[in-house]
Amino acid sequence: MNIEDNIRRFKEGLPAHVALVAVSKTKTDEEIMAAFNAGQRIFGENKVQEMTEKWERLTKDIRWHMVGHVQRNKVKYMAPFVDLIHGVDSLRLLREINKQGLRFKRDLKCLLQVHIASEESKFGFDPDEIMPLIKSKEIEELDRVKISGLMGMATFTDDKNQIREEFKLLSKLFMEAKNAMPGMTVLSMGMSNDYQIAIEEGANMVRIGSSIFGPRT
């Protein structure tokens, strides 16, 4: 694995409207800096503590995205610096994010995670919860929460048609949501194994780990 080459390859290969999140969970400072030095600026982590430690150690020119499931009691650690929180899946979590945004005087950008996979285990709102939520008065009152878009993960399967159908559903929901709330501009879907399908179905942000950094041990 040559991380620099991988970053260059993605930068040249992705359409200009698609943002690349380099998912660096479990990866070392050296590996992250190799990607940074090849021009990558957005990095994704799935654990608040690991992300916070990396933020403290590394250059402040990195923009940190939280892509994993977020526990409410951990929001306070990332509130001072996090650039985008992808995995927001409850109103209680949104309230806590707002509270920490008020405390640190920062707008906190969030993506609502939508459950589109057939597996039980994956987190997220049900698709039919999204429109009522973004039209609700509650959301409007969360002054420091900026709902920037939607995020989803497809089923872990070799069935490309199933993956495509799941992304199509999320994409359709995104367009509907965006009409109701024009600040919603980000559709985060697609990982190493399925990002091409995701882009074909309308993703404008992809989260790539192993195709950049190699397999995680």
Ligand SMILES: *Cc1c(COP(=O)(O)O)cnc(C)c1O
């Ligand atoms: C780990 C992770 C990724 C990256 O997965 P790869 O298959 O290594 O590209 C993307 N999104 C989320 C939410 C993840 O946890």
